[in-house]
Amino acid sequence: MDVYADNAATTKMSRTAVNAMLPYLDECYGNPSSLYSLGQQAAEALQKARETVARCLVCEPREITFTSGGSEADNQAITSAATLGAKRGKKHIISTTFEHHAVLNTLKRLQAQGFDVTLLDVHENGIVSADEVAAAIRPDTCLVTIMYANNEIGSIQPIAEIGSVCRQKGVLFHTDAVQAAGHLPIDVKQQNIDMLSLSAHKFHGPKGVGLLYARKGIPLTNLIEGGAQERGKRAGTENVAGIVSMAVALQEATAHLDENAQIVGALRDRLIEGLSRIPHSILNGDRTHRLPGNVSLCFEGIEGESLLLLLDQRGICASSGSACTSASLDPSHVLLAIGRPPEIAHGSLRLSLCEWNTPEQIDYMLEQIPQVVEYLRGMSPIWRDLQEGKKRYVIQ
Amino acid sequence: MLYSEKVMDHFTHPRNVGVIEDADGVGEAGNPVCGDIMKIYLKVQNGIIEDVKFNTFGCGSAIASSSMATELIKGKPIAEAMTLTNKAVAEALDGLPAHKMHCSVLAEEAIRDALKDYCNKKGISFDEAASVAVQAATVADVEGKKESKNNQA
Numbered sequence: 001m002d003v004y005a006d007n008a009a010t011t012k013m014s015r016t017a018v019n020a021m022l023p024y025l026d027e028c029y030g031n032p033s034s035l036y037s038l039g040q041q042a043a044e045a046l047q048k049a050r051e052t053v054a055r056c057l058v059c060e061p062r063e064i065t066f067t068s069g070g071s072e073a074d075n076q077a078i079t080s081a082a083t084l085g086a087k088r089g090k091k092h093i094i095s096t097t098f099e100h101h102a103v104l105n106t107l108k109r110l111q112a113q114g115f116d117v118t119l120l121d122v123h124e125n126g127i128v129s130a131d132e133v134a135a136a137i138r139p140d141t142c143l144v145t146i147m148y149a150n151n152e153i154g155s156i157q158p159i160a161e162i163g164s165v166c167r168q169k170g171v172l173f174h175t176d177a178v179q180a181a182g183h184l185p186i187d188v189k190q191q192n193i194d195m196l197s198l199s200a201h202k203f204h205g206p207k208g209v210g211l212l213y214a215r216k217g218i219p220l221t222n223l224i225e226g227g228a229q230e231r232g233k234r235a236g237t238e239n240v241a242g243i244v245s246m247a248v249a250l251q252e253a254t255a256h257l258d259e260n261a262q263i264v265g266a267l268r269d270r271l272i273e274g275l276s277r278i279p280h281s282i283l284n285g286d287r288t289h290r291l292p293g294n295v296s297l298c299f300e301g302i303e304g305e306s307l308l309l310l311l312d313q314r315g316i317c318a319s320s321g322s323a324c325t326s327a328s329l330d331p332s333h334v335l336l337a338i339g340r341p342p343e344i345a346h347g348s349l350r351l352s353l354c355e356w357n358t359p360e361q362i363d364y365m366l367e368q369i370p371q372v373v374e375y376l377r378g379m380s381p382i383w384r385d386l387q388e389g390k391k392r393y394v395i396q
Numbered sequence: 397m398l399y400s401e402k403v404m405d406h407f408t409h410p411r412n413v414g415v416i417e418d419a420d421g422v423g424e425a426g427n428p429v430c431g432d433i434m435k436i437y438l439k440v441q442n443g444i445i446e447d448v449k450f451n452t453f454g455c456g457s458a459i460a461s462s463s464m465a466t467e468l469i470k471g472k473p474i475a476e477a478m479t480l481t482n483k484a485v486a487e488a489l490d491g492l493p494a495h496k497m498h499c500s501v502l503a504e505e506a507i508r509d510a511l512k513d514y515c516n517k518k519g520i521s522f523d524e525a526a527s528v529a530v531q532a533a534t535v536a537d538v539e540g541k542k543e544s545k546n547n548q549a
Contacts, residue, residue, distance in 0.1 A: 303431050306459055381451040
C-alpha cells in the first residue's frame with residue numbers, strides 16, 4: 001500500500017487547482033502589464049485571484065502582495081518591519097525559538113545589523129503564552145513575529161491573543177501561517193494580524209507561489225527591485241497561472257475547512273493513539289491545540305533516517321527531525337526547543353495527513369510502523385543498554 | 397537516489413547483526429548526541445577473525461557501513477583487519493554522499509576499538525601490532541605491484 005503522509009512538506013495539487021492554472025499556461029499567456037486584451041485577460045485573472053484570497057483572509061485585495069512562496073513573504077514582512085522600526089529608532093524584535101528558518105535566519109541577519117532579538121520559550125507543549133509576549137515587549141520593540149502553527153510538531157499558537165497584546169502596545173505583529181492557511185480559520189481583522197505569510201503548495205495549490213498580507217498603511221520594503229508589479233513592492237512578471245491556482249486552492253480549502261478538520265482530525269487521533277502504544281514513545285506538541293493533520297512522535301533508541309528509509313520501502317512517505325535527514329549534524333531545532341534531548345530528537349517521526357488519506361492507510365501505518373521501530377531497536381546498542389538496565393530510559 | 401544500490405542492499409539486508417556474548421574483543425564508536433553509535437563484537441581464533449557481529453544506532457549509511465565493515469574483516473587475519481580504512485568501507489559500498497562519509501569513519505573506529513580491546517585482553521601492544529600490520533600490508537602492496545609489473549614485462 002502507498003501512503004503519502006508528508007503533507008506538511010508539500011501536498012498533491014487538487015484537480016480544481018490544476019485545471020484552474022492550465023488556461024494561463026496555454027491560450028491566456030499574456031503579460032498582465034500589457035495593454036492589449038490578451039494581457040488584460042491575465043490582469044483581470046490576477047485581480048480576481050487577489051479578490052478571492054482577500055475574501056479568504058478577510059482583508060482588502062490591495063493588502064495582498066503575491067510572492068514566490070512562504071519564505072519570501074516571511075523575509076519581506078520581517079525586513080519591512082525592521083526597516084520601519086530602524087527609522088523610528090526601534091531595533092528590538094520578538095520571536096520564538098522554534099520558528100521556521102525563513103524567519104530565524106532573517107532575524108540572524110538583522111542581529112548582525114545591530115538589531116536585538118528576543119526568542120521566547122515555547123515550553124514542553126510547543127505553545128508560547130500571550131502573557132510572555134506582553135512581558136517581553138519593550139519601548140523599542142518594532143515587531144513580534146510568531147508562527148500560527150508549528151511545521152514539525154503541529155502546535156497552534158494563541159494568535160488572536162498575541163495579536164491583541166501587540167495591538168494594545170502598538171507593536172507590529174507578523175505571523176508565518178504557512179502550515180495554518182487552508183487548515184485553520186484565518187480572519188486577519190478579528191485576530192489583529194498586521195502581516196501574514198502563506199504558501200500555496202501546503203493546501204493543494206502549486207509550488208513556487210505564496211503571498212504576504214500587510215495591513216494597509218504598513219510600508220513594505222522591496223526584496224526584488226525592478227518593474228512596478230504588485231504596486232511596486234515586488235518586481236517581476238507575475239506568476240499568473242500559479243496565482244490563479246493558489247486562489248482557487250485557498251478558496252476550496254477555506255470552504256471545506258471545518259469538514260476537512262473533522263475528517264483529518266479523526267484520522268490523526270487514531271494514529272496518535274495507536275502509535276503512542278509503542279513502548280517508550282512520546283508525542284511532540286500539545287495534544288489538543290494541534291493541526292488537524294499533524295502526528296509527531298519520538299521513539300527512544302532509534303534514529304529517524306533509518307526509520308524513514310524503511311518506511312519508504314513499505315510505501316510510506318514520512319519525515320523526521322533527525323540530523324541525518326539533513327546535511328547538518330544537529331537534530332531539529334524545534335524538538336530541542338521543546339526540551340527533547342538530542343539523542344531523543346534523532347528518533348523522531350512526523351506523519352502529516354490530509355483529507356485524502358483513508359482509514360485503511362491509517363490501519364496500514366499502525367501495522368507497519370511498530371514493526372519497523374521494533375526491528376531498528378533490535379539492532380540498536382542504545383536500546384540494548386536500556387533493556388539491560390545499563391542506561392535509564394529518557395521516555396518512560 | 398541518495399544512496400547507491402550497495403548501500404541500500406546492506407542497509408535493508410544488513411550482514412552480521414547481533415551480539416557475541418563471549419566476545420574476545422568489543423569496540424564502540426560514536427555518540428548518541430550526534431545520532432550514531434556502533435558496537436562491534438569479535439571472536440578470534442588463531443589470529444583469524446572467526447566471527448564478527450554489530451549493533452548500530454544510526455542512519456541508513458551508518459547501518460550499511462557497519463554491515464560492510466564486518467564483511468570486510470570476517471575470516472581475515474587480525475593484522476589485515478587492523479589496516480581497514482574508512483575509504484575501503486566507503487569504496488566497497490560504491491561510495492557514500494559527502495556528508496555521510498563520517499559513517500564509514502565510525503565503522504573504522506569501532507573495529508579498531510574492538511581490535512584494541514582484543515589486544516589488551518591478550519596482553520599484546522596494539523600500536524606495535526598495528527604498525528607491524530601496516531608495514532606488512534605496505535610490503536605486500538609493493539610486492540604485488542612489482543609482481544604485476546614483472547607479469548606485464
